[in-house]
Structures are given as structure tokens and as C-alpha cells.
Amino acid sequence: xxxxxxxxxxxxxxxxxxxxxxxxxxxxxxxxxxxxxxxxxxxxxxxxxxxxxxxxxxxxxxxxxxxxxxxxxxxxxxxxxxxxxxxxxxxxxxxxxxxxxxxxxxxxxxxxxxxxxxxxxxxxxxxxxxxxxxxxxxxxxxxxxxxxxxxxxxxxxxxxxxxxxxxxxxxxxxxxxxxxxxxxxxxxxxxxxxx
Numbered sequence: 001x002x003x004x005x006x007x008x009x010x011x012x013x014x015x016x017x018x019x020x021x022x023x024x025x026x027x028x029x030x031x032x033x034x035x036x037x038x039x040x041x042x043x044x045x046x047x048x049x050x051x052x053x054x055x056x057x058x059x060x061x062x063x064x065x066x067x068x069x070x071x072x073x074x075x076x077x078x079x080x081x082x083x084x085x086x087x088x089x090x091x092x093x094x095x096x097x098x099x100x101x102x103x104x105x106x107x108x109x110x111x112x113x114x115x116x117x118x119x120x121x122x123x124x125x126x127x128x129x130x131x132x133x134x135x136x137x138x139x140x141x142x143x144x145x146x147x148x149x150x151x152x153x154x155x156x157x158x159x160x161x162x163x164x165x166x167x168x169x170x171x172x173x174x175x176x177x178x179x180x181x182x183x184x185x186x187x188x189x190x191x192x193x194x195x
């Protein structure tokens with residue numbers, strides 16, 4: 001059972017929170033208090049609070065959960081002094097295991113990226129926004145890195161470019177643009193694409 005902890009904060013503060021908690025989270029896993037972790041950023045969604053949601057799967061549900069929750073409230077409180085811990089079951093326990101593990105894998109990849117940034121192996125700019133407010137690419141290196149990173153992960157795992165990777169990108173594009181049909185996606189692309 002995965003437990004989720006929403007932490008209200010704007011997007012910049014969300015990034016600060018998870019980066020400052022990275023070593024603490026990894027130490028929880030090393031100590032055996034948790035067997036899995038994931039996090040997800042939520043922001044700029046109408047009628048929803050901007051928040052980061054940190055998720056843990058515990059090795060010993062009750063004992064470890066209580067200890068970790070006390071520590072989590074203390075650690076987040078160092079960054080957000082008014083933070084009050086809230087806990088719930090991630091998606092009420094309805095999400096299939098493979099989806100939970102997909103988010104876990106993504107979070108582990110983020111931690112690896114930050115480790116590479118901290119060791120100066122990769123510049124942080126690689127992970128920055130590459131478009132300005134009017135949709136013009138102002139950081140072509142960031143754009144190229146992020147494009148090749150996405151393909152590189154899938155390719156390195158042996159996921160085929162066609163049809164798998166292609167359909168994954170199309171599905172994400174339809175989701176992000178809130179397109180329910182191919183025609184809605186085409187209309188959105190014609191109206192908004194400025195690359």
C-alpha cells in the first residue's frame with residue numbers, strides 16, 4: 001500500500017522541497033523503512049492546489065509509517081514552516097501496480113539526474129525550460145538534450161521507436177492538450193505549435 005503526502009507549494013518551491021529531501025528519502029530506503037518512493041508535481045491546474053505529492057511504500061506498514069511521517073513533517077517544516085502533514089492512500093489504492101512502479105521509476109531517474117548535476121557531470125541547464133513566453137526556442141541545447149533524453153531512455157530499455165515510442169508521445173500530447181479526438185489534436189497543433 002502506497003501512502004501519499006501532499007505538500008502545498010508553488011512549482012519553484014516544490015522543486016526545492018524534493019531536492020532537499022532527496023538524501024533523506026534515499027536514507028529511508030537504505031535503512032529499510034521504505035521499499036519504494038515516488039513524487040509528482042502538480043501546478044497550473046485550474047481549481048486545484050499547486051502541490052508536490054510525495055509517496056512511500058513501507059516495508060513494515062504501521063511502525064515505519066509513523067516514524068517516517070514524524071520525520072517528513074520535520075524535514076518539510078525546515079523548508080515550509082507552516083507545513084502540516086496530511087496523509088492519504090495514493091489514489092485510494094485503486095492504481096495498478098505497474099503504474100505505481102512507472103512513477104517510482106521516473107522519480108528514481110530524477111534522483112539520478114540530480115546526482116549527475118550535483119557532481120558536475122551534467123549542467124543543470126539541460127533540464128531547464130527552453131521556450132520563452134511566446135513559444136520561441138531560446139535554449140536549443142536544453143531542447144535537444146530533453147528530446148534525446150526521452151528517446152535515449154526508451155531506446156536503452158529496448159522499447160521500439162515505432163509503434164511504442166511514437167504512440168507514447170502521441171498519447172502524452174493528447175493528454176496535455178486535453179484533446180479527445182484526432183481532429184481536436186490537429187486543431188490544437190495548428191493553433192498553438194510555434195516550433
